[in-house]
Amino acid sequence: MNATGIIVEYNPFHNGHLHHIKQSRNLTDADIVIAVMSGHFLQRGEPSFADKWLRTEMALQNGADIVVELPYAFATAPAVDFAKGGVALLAALKCRALAFGSEQGQIEPFLATYDAIEGDNATFQKNVQHAVKSGLSYPKALNSAYSQMTTKNNGSFADLTQPNNILGYHYVEQIFKQKSAMQAVTIPRIASGYHDHILAGTTIQSATGIREAVFDGSLQDVEAFMPASNFSLLQQATLMNWDVLYPTLRYMLLRLSPSEIAAHAEVTEGIEYLLQKAARTSDTFTQFMTRIKSKRYTWTRLQRMLTHIYTGFTKAQLIEASMPHYIRLLGMTENGQRYISAHKKEFTLPLVSRVAAFDDPMLSQDCKATDLYYLAQQRAPGEDFRRPPIRI
């Protein structure tokens, strides 16, 4: 059986994702689509809008055959490590292709960009150093260095100022670095609001747009942007954002000492004092973010620090999390189950269906993140221990 992998957040699943799954399957002639999905905390340093089990169900009902969890350590990491974890899991699951959406829409520019950067890595690193010294944040410095090496040949390199292109580039990079046999494939991303003739009668809206509409109280308005089954799942969901977590984050920032705050992943350079000061005076998350935002750090970077403080994820844990230790199965279709039965012996990482049966600090952090997410919604912890993979 021929499996194609995708790396997703589904926050929440919408028509654009449906299009992406269909195209991935068609373009790679896949029997199986395997989604590596983030759990309850995401790459932009945010809690997921809806529960990971609900998002798993959404994916399985709309074209994914297997959903596995991207461990917390990778799901909440900068693009390079996010990609590293996702690619490693898909490779371990013996996918033949990795399909990603991108603004670029063609794979060749990504390959050319990789060759250009790896072909003269010394110059690239020098450009990064130079950009950091000139005052850019590290992600911006990376982008600037990429741009300098890839703008001369107009159109033949990927435009790395576009967010999906950046992720795509890192997927390609990781496929090479991990010496994986997977083929990289890209699908043109359909812009928000674009009325797609491939999916007649459906409308694309970004996940951000959907979340904003729901939090503004317009749940009905988003019905057009997602498959009907997902909409009914979303109607039952307890939704989450940073506003819900903020009272507990605030408690945490005032309870911990500055050095305890500084021990968390991505917290650097004395920002712990600013975090405490802002927590003292800010009654809402928006106020708080406004007070800590500066040129030095991106909004995303700040939110990732806060995610790690909320879930208690330290620099020491980050260092130990260099590669995934396991494949955590969240759900599967009957088709997915057949693939697992047929190929399980080839998988290069242990497949975990029952958390209690696999003792590992990386997995403990995933379960802890779930517990602390649930507690903020007055739901009982321990869901990851009780719940078997979803089967549909």
Next chain:
Amino acid sequence: MNATGIIVEYNPFHNGHLHHIKQSRNLTDADIVIAVMSGHFLQRGEPSFADKWLRTEMALQNGADIVVELPYAFATAPAVDFAKGGVALLAALKCRALAFGSEQGQIEPFLATYDAIEGDNATFQKNVQHAVKSGLSYPKALNSAYSQMTTKNNGSFADLTQPNNILGYHYVEQIFKQKSAMQAVTIPRIASGYHDHILAGTTIQSATGIREAVFDGSLQDVEAFMPASNFSLLQQATLMNWDVLYPTLRYMLLRLSPSEIAAHAEVTEGIEYLLQKAARTSDTFTQFMTRIKSKRYTWTRLQRMLTHIYTGFTKAQLIEASMPHYIRLLGMTENGQRYISAHKKEFTLPLVSRVAAFDDPMLSQDCKATDLYYLAQQRAPGEDFRRPPIRI
């Protein structure tokens, strides 16, 4: 001016306390009554029922001339350290007497008990060791050892199975150990429900009974048990108990690692695993306590551990807090202010009226405890920095 000291919690202030202040003043012929009062966390390991500022106002309106705060490190400690901090502050404030309520009601048995125990400390320590080995908790072992040395002479020793006698004994002990010139005086405690002829027309109810009635929704029922001015203050108060703090405590117990939990004051002997397990399965504080309670630990001891986990107070901080570093002024009457002006130069610890002007880790913990108490009520932190002492 002749000052008498008292050590109190006022949780909340009631007619029994009014009686205690009046009698303390009369018996010692005092011009001034100085109350050392606990802040937001108390000796039984509980958050105070009402705000410390409100309790300060209650005290000043009913006979106390000066209220100073017993630092967190002592206010939440076992009786011996609670007494140590209180006695040290009253001595630093140049009180000539310390007056405490007791079941015993006479001071001689306390002095005789102290002489008996100190006169043969080797036997006493041996008795304690023996009781611990026989399986008693440390507080029970102390009591058992006291009893063995003081029961032979019926009536001439203090009955140390009574809670107020135990505190009283430790006050007397600390006066001797700190070589203080203060005179110890005791006032018979009036039992709950006793209709007191000294305070004609008033009724005594214990603070515990008052809190229970209020949380049962019967605020009006407690009006008879306290001065009228206090009742109107209490009607405006946001009330607190462990049920309010439990969701955050639960988050904390699931977020911290076992070794991080074990680093907190009074947490010993592997109980961190039991705390985590019980937090996982308990939706309410009562459920939680039922699951962690055993013969090994008193309810009070367990609650103190939880208080320290909630406020982030560690074993290391406890070790550093051997004696109070300052006198934190919470409020004063005009009379109290005159005493302070006249005697300030004789005080043996710095008098702190403005927290921002005194940088000290023990004081930081007091302010942090206030912040974390307020956050649980959705109130702004920083009150201890903004608020000057109350003057009435």
